[in-house]
Every structure is written in structure tokens, then in C-alpha cells.
Amino acid sequence: MDGVTRASGGPRRPRPEPTSGAGRPGGAARPARSRGRGRARAHGRSLAGWAALAPAGLWLGAFFVVPVALVAQYSFATRDLGIARVVLPWTLDAYRLAVDPAVLPIFWRTAAYSLSATLACLVIGLPLAWFVARHAGRWRLVLLGAVLVPFWASHLARIYAWKALLAEDGPVNRVLGLVGLDRPGGLLLTDVAVVVGLTYGYLPFMVLPLYVVCRRFDPRLLEASQDLGHGRLGTFVRVVLPGLAPGVVAGSLLVLVPSVGDFVTPALLGGVNQLTFGSVIDDQFRGGNNWPLGSALAVLLLAAVAVLWVARGRRAREVL
Structure with a gap:
């Protein structure tokens, strides 16, 4: 029948042709809106x-x-010795003094103090953070609060407390005397006193990042490592440390960077023989009235910290 209709030229129903969105009324305007x-x-x-x-x-x-x-x-300014103020013209004299070879021992001493304090904070903070995160139970918040309690007191007051503890007649020297390790004058005004003060002051900055990664650590990895035949030391080196690496990097940065610029702790616990970059900068601005030299030292210290931060930041991104 259909063939007869087509052959006779009868009316055929037109087939609908596909239309795009632009062919519909308002089709182009709707996507644009x-x-x-x-x-x-x-x-x-x-x-x-x-x-x-x-x-x-x-x-x-x-x-x-x-x-x-x-x-x-x-x-970049010039120091006027007569009136002790900074005047023009600008020069590089302050930077020449800042990079003098006589300053290098101060630089190395500052680096040694900062790295020693960072390592000590890591050695103390890692077991502490692991215990609080994995084994403290309901006492977890109490122990975290105990870590943060020192921040409730002034940093200056805490350093003066360490002066009393490390003095010749202080409790630390008395305890050392019981085992024959006491020394005349105590531990005050020594390198050990400076490292102890820096470690005490910045330990919470190491503990908190480590606590976070310890809480997120999957304990099933420890069981898997033991099932594969690794002992405790092998598990710690191969499994625990890589898993806690982000917290180690973050905590190291948080301790290392501020300890480089700390001048209160070396000045009070170390004395004049343990000068650091921060102590020298403070002396130039306060007692020395040499603002150009102090500013040049501050700029160099800031540049060194920035380079260190960028380098360790890249390492942190690789770890993360």
C-alpha cells in the first residue's frame, strides 16, 4: 500500500529533521545566559x-x-658617628662589614645552635608525640595541654628560670654533682645552656606537627611489616619514619627558623662568648647605635632563612 502511494505521488508526511540547540527558539540565548x-x-x-x-x-x-x-x-645608608643617626648617601659599607671573615664564627655558631636544638627537639618530641597520639587514651588532651603550658608564661621569665636551674648552686649542677659531673660555675654561660634553652623554648613546635601525623598513622602497617619479617628497628626505619616524614619536615622548619633569629636565649644563657647573629643584630640597634650594620646583618639573616625555607619547602612537597 505504501508503495502504491509513493508511486501515485500522493501526499507524504515529512520526516522531522534533526535540529541543533541554535535552531530551536531561544536555543542560542539559553547557553549564553x-x-x-x-x-x-x-x-x-x-x-x-x-x-x-x-x-x-x-x-x-x-x-x-x-x-x-x-x-x-x-x-644601604651611611652611619653618622657624630649624631648616631642614619643619613645619606647610600653605600654598601654595612654589607662589607657584615660579610667580614670575623663574622663567620658567629654565623657557624648560630647554625650549630639551631641545628642542635632542632635535632634535640626531634629526639625528644618524636617519642613523646607517638606516645600521646597512640597510647595516652583519655589522657591525650591532658598531656597535650601539659606540652602547651610553658606558653602560658613569658618567654623571658622561662629563660630566667633556666638561669637559676643551670647556675653553679642550681639543682641541675647539684644533681650532676651526685655522679661527679658537676663543674665550677655550673652549666650557665656555656654552649650547652644555649642549646637547652632553645630546645625547651621550641619543643612544642616540634611536638604538635608530629602528633598530627602520628594520629593519622595506620597501625596496620606495623602489623604488615612484622608479618613480612622486619624487627622493631627495621619497622621503625622502613615504615614509621617514612610515614611520619611530613611531620618531621614541618616540625624541623618550625624549630629551625625561629631559633636562628633568637637572641634572648643566647644572650641570657650564653653570655658574650656565645654570640649569635641575633645577639649581634640586637647589640647594633641598641648599644652600638650602628643601624646600617644591624640592618645589613638582619637582611642577610632573612635571606638565609628564606633560602632555607624554600629548599626545605621543596623537600616537604616531595615528601607530601
Whole structure:
């Protein structure tokens, strides 16, 4: 029948042709409006993000960028010995003094103190963080609070307390005397006293990042390592340390960077024979009235810390 209709040239029902979105009424306008709304939402989210960052940006600009810029400006200035103020013209004399070979022992001493304190914090903080995170149970928050208790007191007051503890007639020297290890004058004004003070002051900065990674550590990895025949030492080296590496890197940075610039601890516990970069900078701004030299030393110290931060930051990203 259909063949007869086609042969006779009768009316045929037209087949619907496929149409795109542009062929429908309003088909082109609707996607355009959708794209416009998407761009508007993305723009709004971008503005909201910048608005949220604005307070922190203003704070950093006012209290970090501007002071650092002023210090950098002073580092190129000339010191007027007559009136003890900074005047023009700008020179590099302060930097020449700052990189003098006589300053190198101070630089190496600062690095030795900072690295020793970081290592001591790691040795003390890792077992402590592991115990609190894995075995403290309901006492976990109490022990974390005990770690943070020293921050409730002034840093200066805590350093003066260590002066009393490490003095010749202090309890530390008396305990050492029971085993014949006491020394005249006590441990005060020694390298050991400086490292002890730095370790005590920055230990919580090591414990908290390690505590976080210890809490996230999967204990089934320990069982798997033991099933594969590794002992405790092998498990610690092959499984635990790689798993805790992000916390180790973060804690090391948090201890190393501030201890490099600490000047209160070396000045009070180490004395004049244990000068560090921070102590010398403080002396130039306060007693020496040599702001250009102090500023140059501060800029060099900031540059060294920045390089260290970037280098260890890359390592942290590799670990993470």
C-alpha cells in the first residue's frame, strides 16, 4: 500500500529533521545566559576569596613588608658617628662589614645552635608525640595541654628560670654533682645552656606537627611489616619514619627558623662568648647605635632563612 502511494505521488508526511540547540527558539540565548551566569558566579567567588584574604594581606603588608623594606633601606645608608643617626648617601659599607671573615664564627655558631636544638627537639618530641597520639587514651588532651603550658608564661621569665636551674648552686649542677659531673660555675654561660634553652623554648613546635601525623598513622602497617619479617628497628626505619616524614619536615622548619633569629636565649644563657647573629643584630640597634650594620646583618639573616625555607619547602612537597 505504501508503495502504491509513493508511486501515485500522493501526499507524504515529512520526516522531522534533526535540529541543533541554535535552531530551536531561544536555543542560542539559553547557553549564553548560562555561561554568563557561570562567569558571574566565578567572579563573585573570586571577589569573596580576595575579600577574605584582605585582612591578612593588610596585616602582613603593614607589619611585615613595610618594616622589612625600612630595614633594607637602612642597610644601604651611611652611619653618622657624630649624631648616631642614619643619613645619606647610600653605600654598601654595612654589607662589607657584615660579610667580614670575623663574622663567620658567629654565623657557624648560630647554625650549630639551631641545628642542635632542632635535632634535640626531634629526639625528644618524636617519642613523646607517638606516645600521646597512640597510647595516652583519655589522657591525650591532658598531656597535650601539659606540652602547651610553658606558653602560658613569658618567654623571658622561662629563660630566667633556666638561669637559676643551670647556675653553679642550681639543682641541675647539684644533681650532676651526685655522679661527679658537676663543674665550677655550673652549666650557665656555656654552649650547652644555649642549646637547652632553645630546645625547651621550641619543643612544642616540634611536638604538635608530629602528633598530627602520628594520629593519622595506620597501625596496620606495623602489623604488615612484622608479618613480612622486619624487627622493631627495621619497622621503625622502613615504615614509621617514612610515614611520619611530613611531620618531621614541618616540625624541623618550625624549630629551625625561629631559633636562628633568637637572641634572648643566647644572650641570657650564653653570655658574650656565645654570640649569635641575633645577639649581634640586637647589640647594633641598641648599644652600638650602628643601624646600617644591624640592618645589613638582619637582611642577610632573612635571606638565609628564606633560602632555607624554600629548599626545605621543596623537600616537604616531595615528601607530601
